[in-house]
Amino acid sequence: MTFTEEALARLTELGLRLPTDPPPPAGAYLPYRLHNGMGFLAAQVSGSGPDALTGRVGAELSTRHGQQAARAAGLNALARLYQALDGFERLECLLHVAGHVASADTFWDQPMVLDGASLLFTDVLGERGGHTRTAFSHPRLPHNICVELEITFAYHD
Incomplete structure (x- = not known):
């Protein structure tokens, strides 16, 4: 089984x-942007329009709503990673x-809110999902969303 198949099975x-x-x-x-083995995902959110959890x-x-939003943003980030790398093999x-x-x-x-995304990453990607993290607090985010993630990753060709 490929790593992509394993990650999708975990999901x-x-x-x-x-x-x-x-x-x-x-x-x-x-x-997203790929450059010389480093990749960057921009502004991963829990949803858009009526699907987005909004507010502070x-x-x-x-806190539980925030964790759910972080998990949903993490799921969108995994989808964007999959798209950027044509699967998870190169991650x-x-x-x-x-x-x-x-x-x-x-x-x-x-x-604690951001653990909603971090735990999802390790649950789905295993060791490849481990990461460092910084948590920022803001009075408001664009479009009144409650959680936004920026992700930096390493990949190979």
Whole structure:
């Protein structure tokens, strides 16, 4: 079984499948960029339009809602990775995830919210899904979304 088949089987075990059409860029930029063995995913969100969880975690949304949004953004990121690399075979590993959480002024658990995505990455990609991470808190994110992920990864030809 190939690594791509293994990752897709893990998704199925989790009751998930890759989105066939992850949310498009919200502006004039590329959804991903590959360059000399390093790849970058831009602005991975939980959804767009009426499917998006909107608001601030700790105000309009609970921590659990934030984790669900992070997991959905992570699933969209996996779909974008799959698209960028024509599967997961060429993926060496995730390197870094920058997670942005729209948060109430008194909400301090951004790392717990972002675990929704981080745990998904390791559940699906195993060791290749391990990564470093930074958590950012923002008063608002574009289009009032609650979670946004930026991902840097290594790949081979």
